[in-house]
Amino acid sequence: MFGESFMLFRVLGFEIRANVTWLFLALLVTWSLAAGFFPMVYPDLAPSTYWAMALVGMLGLFFSLLFHELAHSVVARSHGLPVHRITLFLFGGVAEMEAEPKEPRIEFWMAIAGPIASLVLAAAFYLLASLMAEIGLPEHVAGVAGYLGFINLLLAIFNMVPGFPLDGGRVLRAALWQWTGNIRMATRWASRVGQGFGLLLVALGLATFVSGNFVGGMWWFLIGLFVHAAATAGYQQLLTQQALQGRTVRRFMTTDPVTVPAEASVQGFVEEYLYHHNFDRFPVVQGDRLLGSVGLAEVRKVPRAEWGGTQIGDVCLARSKENTVAADADANEALNRMQEGRTGRLMVTEGDHIVGVLALKDLLRFLDIRAELERR
Numbered sequence: 068m069f070g071e072s073f074m075l076f077r078v079l080g081f082e083i084r085a086n087v088t089w090l091f092l093a094l095l096v097t098w099s100l101a102a103g104f105f106p107m108v109y110p111d112l113a114p115s116t117y118w119a120m121a122l123v124g125m126l127g128l129f130f131s132l133l134f135h136e137l138a139h140s141v142v143a144r145s146h147g148l149p150v151h152r153i154t155l156f157l158f159g160g161v162a163e164m165e166a167e168p169k170e171p172r173i174e175f176w177m178a179i180a181g182p183i184a185s186l187v188l189a190a191a192f193y194l195l196a197s198l199m200a201e202i203g204l205p206e207h208v209a210g211v212a213g214y215l216g217f218i219n220l221l222l223a224i225f226n227m228v229p230g231f232p233l234d235g236g237r238v239l240r241a242a243l244w245q246w247t248g249n250i251r252m253a254t255r256w257a258s259r260v261g262q263g264f265g266l267l268l269v270a271l272g273l274a275t276f277v278s279g280n281f282v283g284g285m286w287w288f289l290i291g292l293f294v295h296a297a298a299t300a301g302y303q304q305l306l307t308q309q310a311l312q313g314r315t316v317r318r319f320m321t322t323d324p325v326t327v328p329a330e331a332s333v334q335g336f337v338e339e340y341l342y343h344h345n346f347d348r349f350p351v352v353q354g355d356r357l358l359g360s361v362g363l364a365e366v367r368k369v370p371r372a373e374w375g376g377t378q379i380g381d382v383c384l385a386r387s388k389e390n391t392v393a394a395d396a397d398a399n400e401a402l403n404r405m406q407e408g409r410t411g412r413l414m415v416t417e418g419d420h421i422v423g424v425l426a427l428k429d430l431l432r433f434l435d436i437r438a439e440l441e442r443r
């Protein structure tokens with residue numbers, strides 16, 4: 068999501084990453100604290116003091132977002148839901164989970180853990196601020212701790228708005244799910260509140276922008292758009308997941324794929340396969356064992372003069388977790404793998420052998436038909 072992100076460090080076994088957009092947020096926060104907020108609240112200090120305070124404030128915000136996401140992640144993991152990594156980006160943080168919770172009770176505790184963590188942190192920062200004032204530290208030093216207390220309080224309140232995908236929306240979904248036993252309906256309602264809240268923020272942003280606060284207005288406008296889009300996407304994703312659940316890859320694959328023997332020359336591959344069949348990529352086999360796959364990209368690496376003397380088996384892309392999926396795997400798993408690897412095709416395996424090819428368009432066609440039938 069949102070392009071490039073880079074690994075920062077590991078904590079409690081979770082990989083912590085920052086998206087490039089987080090740098091933008093860090094700069095914006097530091098600048099607005101140093102040039103706007105702190106000089107307004109604590110006038111007549113040296114500029115270098117404001118920048119130092121702003122830097123501590125920004126690092127504190129980073130820590131606060133991370134603490135919030137870690138709370139979600141620790142609870143998720145303790146219920147057997149693996150969290151791959153935590154990524155901080157422009158609008159905060161996300162804990163990327165492999166699967167959705169299987170029952171409302173787990174969803175509830177996972178969701179509420181974040182806001183509770185933020186509340187605890189808010190109390191801790193406020194306590195720190197009053198201790199600092201107590202022992203006679205300058206007012207503006209204690210002020211930074213007070214600011215972080217306020218930020219955490221805001222984080223807890225904002226996240227408890229009952230619209231999916233915010234934490235409060237997940238709590239609402241868990242409650243409706245528990246109450247009706249219908250996760251679809253629960254998600255639909257929580258998503259609708261989320262979409263409505265997103266639009267409200269967009270409107271608020273526009274009004275703020277028009278009234279002359281350009282940065283603040285644009286900020287709320289963007290957050291509103293993001294919440295609206297995420298609420299819509301979250302519901303779609305659930306529908307997809309439910310439609311594919313319990314259906315194996317075998318059900319969607321094309322059997323008897325055209326395969327290239329490893330002994331074939333590059334010359335032969337170009338003439339008899341690449342020109343001949345309407346595919347970009349072909350599985351490569353040795354006997355009946357799957358070696359990997361080959362396409363135009365691998366051919367390009369071989370100088371034309373060597374095409375006749377080079378075997379496909381020596382240049383093909385090796386089989387890996389990214390380009391294969393087991394025939395008995397859940398179709399959801401295949402879809403996740405395609406999205407992560409940004410590929411539209413996977414080779415379907417049974418042990419060492421290839422038994423078919425799975426195309427994204429076939430999965431999408433099935434989902435389209437189902438959605439169409441349910442609409443009627």
Ligand SMILES: [Zn+2]
Nearest residue numbers: 181182226234
């Ligand atoms: Zn949260």
